[in-house]
Amino acid sequence: MKLQNKLTLLFFSIGTIGLVLFHAAIFYFVSEFNFEDFFKRLQARAKLAAEINIYPDEKSIAYQEMRSRYLEKMEDEKDYVIRIDSLTRMQFERPVSLPETFYKTVVSKGDARYNKNNNFYYGKLFKTQHGNYIVIVTASDPSGFHELETLRKVLLIVFVISVLLTYVGGKIFSRYSVRPLTAVIRNVKNISANNLHLRLKELDGNDEMSELVLTFNNMLNRLETAFATQNNFVSNASHELKTPLTIITAETELVLAQKGISPETEASAKTILYHADKLGHIITSLLGLAQSGFDGKKQNWQKIRIDELIITVADAVKKIHPDSVIQIDFSSLPTEESLLCTEGNINLLQLALSNIVGNACKYSNNQLVDIRVSVENGRIAISITDRGIGIPESEQQHIFEPFFRASNTSDFEGHGIGLPLTLNIIRLHKGSIGIRSEEQKGTEMQIILPVSNNFLITA
Known part of the structure; x- marks a missing residue:
């Protein structure tokens, strides 16, 4: 209430x-x-x-x-x-x-x-x-x-009228009382990560509402400082981390290109090159994770047709997992093509969907993976179902935590960053992810995305 x-x-x-x-x-x-x-x-x-x-x-x-x-x-x-x-x-x-x-x-x-x-x-x-x-x-x-009977009737009539006036007075009193709070809520809704410089207008007096506005503005100051620090890190980390890593990789490749190196040196160089490449993937994923959860600016956002994006994702995953079997079900698509469009960054959404479809193929040993797309109540639902190893029930709540890997994935290569990155991207697009999994039977991931506001048809 x-x-x-x-x-x-x-x-x-x-x-x-x-x-x-x-x-x-x-x-x-x-x-x-x-x-x-x-x-x-x-x-x-x-x-x-x-x-x-x-x-x-x-x-x-x-x-x-x-x-x-x-x-x-x-x-x-x-x-x-x-x-x-x-x-x-x-x-x-x-x-x-x-x-x-x-x-x-x-x-x-x-x-x-x-x-x-x-x-x-x-x-x-x-x-x-x-x-x-x-x-x-x-x-x-x-x-x-x-x-006394006349008095009782008069008092009853006056009571009913007074109760109605009391209700009207209560509505006026409550509206007047919460008006400052309503204004604060309205202003807060207009503040997002890309305009953290905005502040609430401070109120006169020393009441609780004035204290709330002051507290919120102080919190915005701290958030703006934290976001600025993170922005600087994300902007500089790519150069600061990748440059020495590139040098290590290049020098190692030069060592391997030399003739007459001993087998032990060659083995060590290959190990260094392997782990440097692995570290490069981790750094790229971490930077993507940080960038996807940073500011939410709609840079390069566009109208995206989900059915076309799904086809692109399936082709991209097949190039990484040539033996994968992906089946796409478009039987539930609406006849109105505009209902298939969402708004977002196509590269980020492709990365998020590729992570999930790629995991489905990888953890099912390239068994059949079903992708089903449907639209209902202004929401686009994408269901990705595999017949793989599944996720232990007690561990399902942790799968979106960075670096977490389920206990039954030791035979598969991974870093535990793909799903957290995917979750950040989906949230960035005002969507949600649901999961249903059972060990040794498979996993179903469902992504919900909003239909583009510009195309949404209302009754």
């Missing part, structure tokens, strides 16, 4: 939880306020009911008149007066079916409250000279219940 989406989700989650708590708190406190207000009204009526029913005298008539004239008649309002003989024994009439805890609370604490299904009950204990009484007043509150 992208950082922007994570920030949006985090902002949305925190905002939604906050809105839930906020709206729940509003509904809770409003409902508690309504309940408290209603119970206070019941409490006032309980006192009036006590004055009217427990103390019947001239004032009772006045209280009754005041209640009927000035107090609003509540919905389903009823009064109950219960005389109790003893406060220790709960033996008295219960005109209202309420939980026993309600009556016990009235007796022990002096009053109690209870509500169920929008029916409210308030009970109060009155101690008089004539005895002890419990007055219970009950009523319903449809208007209050309706107000």
Whole structure:
């Protein structure tokens, strides 16, 4: 998940939880306020009911008149007066079916409250000279219940709107937050090995993004220095290494050209010449390996038809391995010729494919080697299959390491540089290499290359 989406989700989650708590708190406190207000009204009526029913005298008539004239008649309002003989024994009439805890609370604490299904009950204990009484007043509150239902609907609508606004705000917040990072990513994508002199624009401030840009620029400085050093080495190594090697080879050939040299001298000279030639091949391969992985500049890049390149590679390998048997399968090629074209350096690609096809012929003792070419989803697939000695499973992960040779290749000449060089070339062309091998059964190497962008047909 992208950082922007994570920030949006985090902002949305925190905002939604906050809105839930906020709206729940509003509904809770409003409902508690309504309940408290209603119970206070019941409490006032309980006192009036006590004055009217427990103390019947001239004032009772006045209280009754005041209640009927000035107090609003509540919905389903009823009064109950219960005389109790003893406060220790709960033996008295219960005109209202309420939980026993309600009556016990009235007796022990002096009053109690209870509500169920929008029916409210308030009970109060009155101690008089004539005895002890419990007055219970009950009523319903449809208007209050309706107000709470309206509040619930309003809060729900406001909550939905707030959630949507929170999501939009989260998107805006995340986009604004990652904008500097997006700019850095866009600029980094434009920096490659052939323009390492470019730097990211430093940001104002001392925040993490400014530190990231500064760190990346410092890394580019180090990379540019390292690449420049490698470039100098690659440029000078050919002359510095090959010149003395050429002299050694020439002097050795002069020795061999002389007449009358002893057999021991001739044998030694041939050994020197053999190893000088071998060293020359190693140096050439190492220089090729270094150059292929150096800068990625598209020097001498052109449109290359893979089918024609495969034919050229097969002919070149047959000249090196005259006894090789190479079979090319073009049956899966598309009818659109432009889909067979990739972009790259034809000499490098020919070298990479020749390495793989040559290895297939060499390590299979010139048994049949199949080359199959196909195109799918804008990618060119080249499969090279042999019936040779294969590669031990535990060693397959190391075959692209320089100078590594499988344990079963001791009878074959090689330096362990061809496949690393091939991998660098394929990566340089934005491709990939896959391998599937089994000892004593053979090896299949598959190279994937992109179809040229200029020729790629999109639906």
